[in-house]
Amino acid sequence: MNAWHSQSIAELEHLIITDVERGLTDEEVAARLARNGPNKLRKGKRFSALAIFVSQFKSLVIWVLIGAAAVSTALGENIDGIAIIAIVILNALIGFIQEFRAEKAAAALADMVSPHCRVVRNSRSVVVAAIEIVPGDILLLEGGDLVAADARLIQASVLRINEAPLTGESQAVNKFTDNLPPETALAERKNMVFLGTSVTGGSGRALVINTGMETELGHIAKLLETAESGETPLQVQLDRVGRMLLLACFCIVTLIFGLGLLRGIAPFELFLSTVSLAVAAIPEGLPAVVTIALALGVQRMVRRNALVRRLASIETLGRAQVICTDKTGTLTMGEMTACKLVTADNLYRITGEGYSTEGTFFVGNSEIPVEETPSLLALLRASAACNDAELALIDGRSMIVGDPTEGALLVAAAKGNITRKMIEAELPRLAIIPFDSVRKRMTVIRRQENHSWAFAKGAPEMILDRCTRIRTDQGIRDLTESDRVRLLHANTLLANDALRVLAVAERALDGLSFEEGKVTDDAEIEKELTFLGLIGLQDPPRAEAKEAVAKCKRAGIKTVMITGDHPDTARAIGRELGILGKNDEILAGIELDRLNDEVLKERVSRVSVYARVTAEHKLRIVRAWKAQSAVVAMTGDGVNDAPAIKEASIGIAMGLTGTEVTKEAADIIITDDNFASIVAAVEEGRGIYDNIAKTLAYLLGSSTGELIVMLVAVLLGWPLPLLPLHLLWINLVTDGFAALALSTDPVDSDVLDRPPRHPQTALINRDLIKLTLFTGLLTASVTLGVFAYELYIAGSSLEQARDAAFTTLVIAGLLRAFGARSEQRAIWEISMFSNIRLFLVVAVCFGLQLAIHHVPMFQTLFGVEPITLGQCVGWFAVGFMPLIVLELRKFIRYRLIKKI
Numbered sequence: 001m002n003a004w005h006s007q008s009i010a011e012l013e014h015l016i017i018t019d020v021e022r023g024l025t026d027e028e029v030a031a032r033l034a035r036n037g038p039n040k041l042r043k044g045k046r047f048s049a050l051a052i053f054v055s056q057f058k059s060l061v062i063w064v065l066i067g068a069a070a071v072s073t074a075l076g077e078n079i080d081g082i083a084i085i086a087i088v089i090l091n092a093l094i095g096f097i098q099e100f101r102a103e104k105a106a107a108a109l110a111d112m113v114s115p116h117c118r119v120v121r122n123s124r125s126v127v128v129a130a131i132e133i134v135p136g137d138i139l140l141l142e143g144g145d146l147v148a149a150d151a152r153l154i155q156a157s158v159l160r161i162n163e164a165p166l167t168g169e170s171q172a173v174n175k176f177t178d179n180l181p182p183e184t185a186l187a188e189r190k191n192m193v194f195l196g197t198s199v200t201g202g203s204g205r206a207l208v209i210n211t212g213m214e215t216e217l218g219h220i221a222k223l224l225e226t227a228e229s230g231e232t233p234l235q236v237q238l239d240r241v242g243r244m245l246l247l248a249c250f251c252i253v254t255l256i257f258g259l260g261l262l263r264g265i266a267p268f269e270l271f272l273s274t275v276s277l278a279v280a281a282i283p284e285g286l287p288a289v290v291t292i293a294l295a296l297g298v299q300r301m302v303r304r305n306a307l308v309r310r311l312a313s314i315e316t317l318g319r320a321q322v323i324c325t326d327k328t329g330t331l332t333m334g335e336m337t338a339c340k341l342v343t344a345d346n347l348y349r350i351t352g353e354g355y356s357t358e359g360t361f362f363v364g365n366s367e368i369p370v371e372e373t374p375s376l377l378a379l380l381r382a383s384a385a386c387n388d389a390e391l392a393l394i395d396g397r398s399m400i401v402g403d404p405t406e407g408a409l410l411v412a413a414a415k416g417n418i419t420r421k422m423i424e425a426e427l428p429r430l431a432i433i434p435f436d437s438v439r440k441r442m443t444v445i446r447r448q449e450n451h452s453w454a455f456a457k458g459a460p461e462m463i464l465d466r467c468t469r470i471r472t473d474q475g476i477r478d479l480t481e482s483d484r485v486r487l488l489h490a491n492t493l494l495a496n497d498a499l500r501v502l503a504v505a506e507r508a509l510d511g512l513s514f515e516e517g518k519v520t521d522d523a524e525i526e527k528e529l530t531f532l533g534l535i536g537l538q539d540p541p542r543a544e545a546k547e548a549v550a551k552c553k554r555a556g557i558k559t560v561m562i563t564g565d566h567p568d569t570a571r572a573i574g575r576e577l578g579i580l581g582k583n584d585e586i587l588a589g590i591e592l593d594r595l596n597d598e599v600l601k602e603r604v605s606r607v608s609v610y611a612r613v614t615a616e617h618k619l620r621i622v623r624a625w626k627a628q629s630a631v632v633a634m635t636g637d638g639v640n641d642a643p644a645i646k647e648a649s650i651g652i653a654m655g656l657t658g659t660e661v662t663k664e665a666a667d668i669i670i671t672d673d674n675f676a677s678i679v680a681a682v683e684e685g686r687g688i689y690d691n692i693a694k695t696l697a698y699l700l701g702s703s704t705g706e707l708i709v710m711l712v713a714v715l716l717g718w719p720l721p722l723l724p725l726h727l728l729w730i731n732l733v734t735d736g737f738a739a740l741a742l743s744t745d746p747v748d749s750d751v752l753d754r755p756p757r758h759p760q761t762a763l764i765n766r767d768l769i770k771l772t773l774f775t776g777l778l779t780a781s782v783t784l785g786v787f788a789y790e791l792y793i794a795g796s797s798l799e800q801a802r803d804a805a806f807t808t809l810v811i812a813g814l815l816r817a818f819g820a821r822s823e824q825r826a827i828w829e830i831s832m833f834s835n836i837r838l839f840l841v842v843a844v845c846f847g848l849q850l851a852i853h854h855v856p857m858f859q860t861l862f863g864v865e866p867i868t869l870g871q872c873v874g875w876f877a878v879g880f881m882p883l884i885v886l887e888l889r890k891f892i893r894y895r896l897i898k899k900i
Contacts, residue, residue: 003182004152004209005189012152012207018136020154020207023120032134039133039149039211041221117148120205133211139193141204147193150215151206153177158202158434160403161193164328165638165659166216167564167614172200172403174435185589185612186216187564196639201403202434220615223643241696241763252707259714290692293743297688304684305677306668307655313667315692316650318685320557321756322625322632324618324648327563327573329657329673330635331549332539336404338412340499340536342490343375344472344483350412353540355391355398359415370416375473377416379533382504384413384423386444386455388432391420405500408537409457427453433522443526445509452509454525460491460534463503467531476530483531491534498572499536505529538569541577548676549578556755557682562610562618564640570611584608592617600624618644631756635670635678637662652678679752687747689757695743697768697775698820702735702813704776709783709805719798721787721805725862729852734810734845738817741838745821774889775816778882783809786878803853803864804875810849811879814842819883824894826887 004012013020024032066085117130120138130148133139139151141159153159159175167187175190193206195215212218294315298308308314328334335354340347341361348368352359361368361376370376389402391410400407410420427446435442441458456463464487470479494501507529552559559579563570567588574580586609595603597620604624610617618634622644625632634641634648637658645651646665653666654673663669670677706727713721786808791801817838818827832839852858853867867875 002209004150005180005184005192006182007152008179009152009154009177009207012209016136016207016209018138018207020138020205021120022123023138024134024136025122028136029121029132029134032136033132036134036214037212038131040131041213041218117145118142133208135208135211137208139206139208141193141199141206143199143201143203145199147195147197147199149208150194150210151192151208153191153193153204153206155205156202157204158436159199159204160201161197162200163187163194163197164564166194166197166220166640167638175202175204176436176438183590186614187589187612217639220639220643223615223619244764252711256711256714263714263717290743292740293688293691293695296744297684301668301681301684304680305672305674306670306681306684308668310667313650314681314685315689316631316685317633317652317668317682318687318689319631319757320633320650320682320685321630322558322560323552323635323678323682324560324562324621324625324632324644325635325675325678326637326641326654327561327565327570328539329637329654330670330675330678331545331561331573331577331579332541334539334657334673335400336408336500336537337540338408338535338537339540340494340497341376341379341412342487342494342534342536343379343532344470345375347490348376350415352411352415353543355400355407355411357391357398357411357414359412361416373473375471375533377418378471378506379504379535380413380416380418381423382455382506382532383409383457383535384418384420385427385446385453386442386457386504387420405502405537409502409535412535433525439522441526443522445525454507454509454529455504456506456526456529457502457504460488460501460503463505463529464488464531466526467505467529469528470531479531487531487534494534494536495568496572497536497538498569499538502535502537504532504535506532541573542674542676544674544676546577548679551679551752552682553578555682555752558605558608560608560610560621562613562621564613565611567611570609574609580608586611589613589617592620597624597627601627604628615640615643619647622647633678633682635675637673652681683747683752686751686754686756687745690748690751691743691745693763693768694745694820694823695739696763697771698742698817699735699739700764700768700772701775701779701816701820702730704772705779705783705809705812706730708776708780709787709809712780712784713787718787719791721783721802722809723802723806723863726802726806729862730810730813734849735813737841737845738814738838741835741841742817742820744837745835748822775882775886778885779809779812779816782812782878782881786875799863800865803867804871806862806864807849807853807867808875808879810845811876812882814845815880815883816886817842819886819890824890826890827883 007015009020018024116127117133118125118127118140119133120126120140121128125140133149137149138154139148141147147161153175154177156175156177160172161175162172173187173190175193177191180189180191193204194217195211196217210216210218213221294312297314301308301314325331333354337350337352337354339350341350342348346363346368349362350359351362361370361373368376370380387406387409389400389406389410391407391414392399392401398411400410413419423446427448429444430447430452431445433443433445435458439458440462441456443454443456445452445454447453456466464484467479469476470483491501491503507525507527509525549559561570561574561577561579567586571580571586574584574586580586583606585603585607587607589610589612592600592610592613600620601624604621605628610621613621618636618641622632622634626647626649631649633650633652634644635652635654636642636645637654639659639661641653642659642661642665645653645662650668651666652668652670653662655663655669655671656673658666658669658673668681670681706722709721713719783805787801787805790796790804791798796804818832821827821830821835821838850867850872852862853864859865
C-alpha cells in the first residue's frame, strides 16, 4: 500500500492525476468509476434460513438418535421413536433461533458507507452519492459528516475526527496537513481521513486516494472474510461422544447377538431384543440436556448483562484460557475525567467517575472546600469559560454534547458548583480563537460588565511560554523561573501517570479593542497571561475492573489488553489494573510489524499489553494464541475489532458502544460494556460445562447399568430381567426428567478458583469411564440381586421378579441423581433445596412409579402388580445402596486420601 501520508500534495496531485482546486470533470469521473468500480464494500457470503436450520443437524449425536428413532419405529416402538424425534427437532429449533442472525457482519460493514457527501467537481461544490466517489475527487468536510472514502487532507481548520470505530483511539483526533514519515502507524496518520470515521468538529478539504475495498475499512472487510470461527470445543466433544456411543452400541449388539445365537435363541427374537437394548443404551436425553443447560445459561447471562447469539459459545467461554480485551469503555469508563489539578499552592485530587457531577476535592487525605480556595475556584471557572461543550441530562444520566475533553472540564467545574449556565450569564461570549495544531491552544473572550477577559487552555509548554504572572491563594504575583521549572516538572509527573495534561490561564483585556465575534491578532491577546493551573485528565479504570482481572488470574485466565491508545497510556492502565506484571511485556503495533508469525507465536504468551494496534494486528494476535491451541476470547467495539472477534474461539462485542459490524461478528454481546460482565459470563460458562458433564456421567451410568443387567442375564442363561417398555420408561421418563433437572444446577461458588480446562480434554475421559463402569456395576448388582432373589430364592413368578428388578433400578437411578450433583462434595454438603427442580422431579417420578403398580391400565402395559409396603421399603433400601457406596468413594478419594 502506498504511503500517501508521507507524500506532498503536489506529488499526489501528479500521481493521481487531478486538480486540487477544480476537482475532476464529469467525463473523468465516469471513466474512473468504470475502471475502479463503485465506492462500496463487498458483501460477504450470506446464509439462508434453510442453510442455518440444516446446519443444526451436523452433529453425529443427532444422527445416531435419528437412526435410533428409525429402528424403534420399525420395531413397533412408536412412542420411543416419536419421543426421540421430538427431542431432535426441539434441539434444532432452539439452535436455529439463536443463530439465525449470526452471519451479517459483512452486510453491516457495508452499511457504514456514507450515503451522500459534498465534493468539488468542474470547479463547483456539488452533493453526490458516496457510491460514485472515485480516487482524485476532492472531499469537503464539515462537523457531523461521515467520511466517504480514504483521503489525504489538503486543508484543515480545527478539524477533529472520531476514528474510534477504525483505530480504537479513545479521543477525537486533531488533523493537520503536514507530511509524515512513511512508517507512521495508522492511528498517527493525522494528515489523513478514513472511510467510516466521522467529523466531530471543524472543517477540511481532502484528496480521495482510495475507495471501496481498497480503503482501510475495505481492508478490514477482506480480513473479516478470511477470519474463521470454526466449531466450538463443545461441538467437537459432542461429536466425539456420538462416535463413541455408535461404536459402543455396535459392539454391544454384536456381542449379545452372538451369545444369544450360541444359546439357541431364535434369531428374529434375538434381533428385536438386542436392537431394542442398543437403542435403550443411547442417552436420548443428551441433546435436550445440552440445549436446555445452554438455554438456561442464556437466561442467567442476560441477568448478568450478556446476550448470547450462539448457544454453544457459552460453554466455550467457560474454557477460555486467554481474554484479549479492548481498553476504552471495557476496562475503563469510556468517559474522560479530570482527576488531578495543580495550582501554585497545591496538588488536588478529584473523586467521582465519568460524567457524574458528584465529586469532592482533596489535598492528601483532607477534603478541601472549593469556595474557600481562590486559586482552585479561578482554575475551575476558567476551565468552564474556555469551553464549547455542553453537559446535558439524558434519561437521568449526565452526558456530554461536544468534545469529551472539554466535557471533562465542565464536569470538574460542576463538582465545584460552577455550571456552564452560570458562566454564560455572568460572562457572555464575545469571540473565540480556535485551537489548531500549530498554536496548540484555544482562547475564548468573554465580557464581565464593562471589562473583557481572555480565557486560554492548551498544551502546558505553550501556555506557560505566554504567562508572566501566576495566581495563588494570596493573590496574583509574578511568575518566576523556579515556578516554571516546578510546573513543568509537575506536568511531567502527571504525564508519566498516563494523564492528558492541559494548562489554563486568563488575562484581563482592558485597553484592547476588537471587532465582536472576530479576532485579528491572536498574538496580542494571548500574551502576558496569568497562569491558573494544570489539569490532568484520563479515561479512568472501572472500579470493578481490577477485581475482575484478579478473578481471571485466580481462574488461570490470562488477561491481555489490546488498545489503539499510546503505549504510555496503555502501560499505566495495564499496571494499575494488574494486567501488566513484573515479567510481562508491552508491544506497540510498529514493533509487531517487525515480527513474523512464527516469532509472534513464540512471544505472544509473554505479552500482556498491546498499543497502537490495527485490525490486522489484532487478527494476528488471536491467530498466534490459537496456534498454541489456546481457547482465546476477543472483545471489542470498533470495526477494527470485527475480524479478530470472528476469528477468536469466542467473540465478545460491546453493546453500548459497539458498531453493528462488531455485534454481528460476535458470539456474545455485553450490554453494559463492562469487563466484569465478561468475567461473570466466564463463570456461567464453566458452570454450564460442569452441568453438562455431570449429567452425561449420570446418563451413561444409568445406560451402563441397564446394559450390564441384560448382558449378565444372557451370559448366565437367565430370562431377560427387563422388558423393552421398562427400558423406554427408564430412559425417556425417569432418567430423562432427572437428567434435565440435574442440568439446571446452580453454578458452584468456587468455579473460578479452578484453572480452565484444556480444549482437548474429552467429555468422556478415563476418569468418567471408570466412574461410569463402577456406577453401572453397582446399579446392575443390586438389580440382578433383587431379580435373582425373587426368582430363585423367594420362588416368585418371572413377572414379579421383573417387577422387583424394574422398580429397584428406577429407585437407584433417581436417588443417584442427588449424588451426581458434585464429583467431590457429598450430598450432605450440598443444600437439597438449591436445586428445587431436581427435588420435585424425583418426588414426581417416585409418584409415577407407584402409579404404574396401582393403576390397572399401567399394570397391564408394564406387566407389573401392586406392591406392598414391605416390598416398597425393601426395594427402596436396596436401591439406596449404590448412592451410599458412591458417596463413600467420594469421601475416601477426596477427603481421606488428600489428607494423607
